């Protein structure tokens with residue numbers, strides 16, 4: 001009997017015998033079975049189902065359910081640096097820090113968020129956090145070959161350089177070791193994976209931390225440049241890399257260091273566009289700091305996500321709505337993506353004292369939903385609203401937005417007001433596909449361009465869209481820089497800050513056949529960017545920011561590595 005058939009039939013037998021009762025159990029059983037039989041690729045559910053002679057309803061339902069996937073194509077791996085206090089003091093709304101109310105927790109977190117719980121149980125070690133997260137991805141059958149690395153927990157550039165570099169090196173090393181240990185040329189090796197993590201015989205179960213530390217030690221101390229180089233061709237690649245910082249820790253020297261680390265996207269805690277509001281909140285930076293940081297980041301080809309905080313002390317709903325309008329009407333701002341976190345009152349913060357004295361009352365869920373719904377009117381088609389609401393569990397907020405499903409409230413309010421959001425997230429094909437009864441086809445896409453001035457340069461947003469369905473398959477951010485300070489970027493350079501093709505990522509070991517990600521759309525978008533740069537702006541060079549693990553992709557398009565960038569002469 002063919003291995004695949006054996007696999008499918010054993011699995012179906014287990015479902016029919018009620019040994020498998022949930023998608024979670026199904027995924028675990030698949031991995032166990034693949035290891036036992038020696039399969040290197042998991043057949044997709046429809047294939048498995050095709051081997052069933054007379055499938056019962058429960059078999060059909062279980063194999064029909066799509067496992068949870070990371071819709072935008074890349075698995076997010078969030079790790080946290082150790083807790084340190086901020087040099088400027090404490091923002092009035094900020095929980096966390098050393099010896100905080102919640103214990104020693106990274107700044108701006110409570111220790112109860114999923115990522116910060118993982119960080120604590122791994123003693124804030126980057127290697128252990130990353131390695132264990134990859135284990136979780138594999139054990140739940142997520143594809144983990146494309147990783148977005150996210151460093152959270154306060155102001156990373158404010159750490160000493162040696163800490164920053166060894167922290168990032170540790171994360172890269174975890175990706176590389178995982179790749180060495182469990183990937184064969186033919187695909188993921190479920191057998192090795194199961195043997196390594198076998199709870200029965202394995203010291204890992206008893207003392208996972210000390211065991212993994214030993215593993216780390218055996219394989220030598222992580223060296224940043226070496227691990228980066230190795231990751232370029234590994235099986236678990238870091239394709240995007242994001243770091244959180246404040247606008248006052250995002251000057252040229254900080255940006256140079258972020259580029260050395262391999263960062264491709266920066267999340268800036270801008271919070272407000274009014275110096276009074278910032279100083280009431282003791283933010284330790286000005287609006288001008290945000291303007292300059294944004295320009296320097298974009299002129300270095302980096303992507304910029306803003307964190308904005310409606311409901312700060314001394315703000316009003318009208319002011320907050322006006323702030324979102326200004327974000328996109330004033331070309332000094334125009335971030336590529338947005339995270340909106342309404343101000344909450346958390347115990348142990350200075351704001352909590354003001355609240356107790358009756359000097360401050362936070363937004364309610366309804367008020368926050370109304371502000372954000374109205375703000376949607378101003379969101380252009382080139383911005384991505386990444387997240388509404390912190391992942392701070394709301395039971396820890398004394399007062400303020402009490403619902404973790406704020407996004408639902410916002411949706412409802414926007415519907416009432418007749419506002420349709422045009423942002424990237426609302427239009428991306430992966431998300432839309434879940435609502436459609438027919439297949440959205442990238443072949444129907446037309447290439448569109450939008451030009452807008454931003455941070456004194458010119459942005460050209462090139463997208464592949466199904467205009468009839470208002471569906472976005474991918475996009476490219478081309479920039480004509482204003483005042484670049486990197487030597488790699490000259491007056492004849494145009495920048496590609498982002499190239500993104502959406503689609504459902506593949507399951508671990510699944511063949512790349514039907515996914516939107518592999519139809520050559522990326523190539524088309526990149527060629528269009530090259531054409532525009534050359535023909536409309538007379539540029540002679542394209543400089544791309546690419547995640548370390550995406551460098552090979554650009555090499556195939558005739559780009560070469562120059563400093564932290566990939567470049568091509570036109």
Ligand SMILES: [Zn+2]
Pocket residue numbers: 385421422423424425426
């Ligand atoms: Zn939207």
